[in-house]
Amino acid sequence: MKCNIIGLAVIAISIMLAGCGSNGNAPANQAQQTAEPAAKTVELTISAAASLTDALNEIQGLYAKSNPAVKLNFNFGASGALQQQIEQGAPADLFLSAAPKNMKALVDKQLIDENKQINLLKNELVVVAPADSKTKLESVNDLTKAEVKTIAIGIPESVPAGNYAKEALTSAKLWDALQSKSVQGKDVRQVLQYVETGNADAGFVYKTDALTSQKAVIAFAVDPASYSPIQYPIGVVKATKHNKEAEDFYAYLQTKEALDVFVKYGFSTQQ
Structure with a gap:
């Protein structure tokens, strides 16, 4: 009988010690198991001339590799139509035009900062x-x-x-x-x-x-002397809600990696 009581006491003490050890390790375990909150994905809308479709689709894949938290959504169309959309308040973070006049119209209406737009490419x-x-x-x-x-x-x-x-x-x-x-x-x-x-x-x-x-x-x-030089300006739309990300992509489009893709598709650069 006495042996049974001693045995039960040992078991009880073992259970208590195990519980204390478990409680003591809980914060550490929880800290290990708690993952860092995932970075929120930022979506950028880029209104771009239809002639840029193939080059930008390739650039989209390259950019995603080093900027996984940024999703690029392209709105391709005629530059004049895209200009009107931006003037009417359609969501857009960047504008890539196939003619300087469409960019100038938005700069004149203070919808694009003159210091955040540049002629990037040329075409024939x-x-x-x-x-x-x-x-x-x-x-x-x-x-x-x-x-x-x-x-x-x-x-x-x-x-x-x-x-x-x-x-x-x-x-x-x-x-x-x-x-x-x-x-x-x-x-x-x-x-x-x-x-x-x-x-x-x-x-x-x-x-x-x-x-x-x-x-x-x-x-x-077509004889290039018979028409105005074909230039492609790019610019950051003032109304963007993601200014940092928009400016980062604006800067990326001017890098050698991006320009090489444009050249691959037949464009020439302004540099």
Whole structure:
């Protein structure tokens, strides 16, 4: 009987000691098990000219590797349409335009800080034709040929590529003469699509867009003296709620890593 009582006492003491040890280690264990709170993802909306689509999609992947807490959402379209969206208060943290005039309009309206915008890239205007076309096109004058029934051009008022095309055709005194043949696209990518699908016999697009296509070929480069220099300015929108992240991406677009991607897709740099 006495042995049983002693045995029970030993067991009770062992249980108490085990409990104390457990309690003593609890804070340490809890500290180890408590993970650091995950960094909150910041989403940036970048309104960008449609001609930048392929290059920016590649840059998006590169940027994510070193900035996992920043998600880039692209809003691609015609620069003029994107400018109007920003003027009307649409969410945007950065604006990448295919023409300086659209950036200047936002700077003039104090929607983009003049000190936070810069001309980044340059491009060229070309005329493309369907890959299986038999019509020989060597200059804008060849667009008057009877075989060329439809010419695709971006809407000059909102699509910079369309405005550059209008300048070139006006310089050649062909703008009015070719109006009956023209079909207008909402952005340069739609113009390219018209040609790729055979809905247009020729189209004015950027060299960079033409290089992405397997169904359209460059017929000729438009004389650069006949249109304004094609420049791509980028800028931080004043209304951004993520100023630091927006400025970081703005700076990244000017780095060699980003510029190399743009060059890969046919752009040239301002430097």
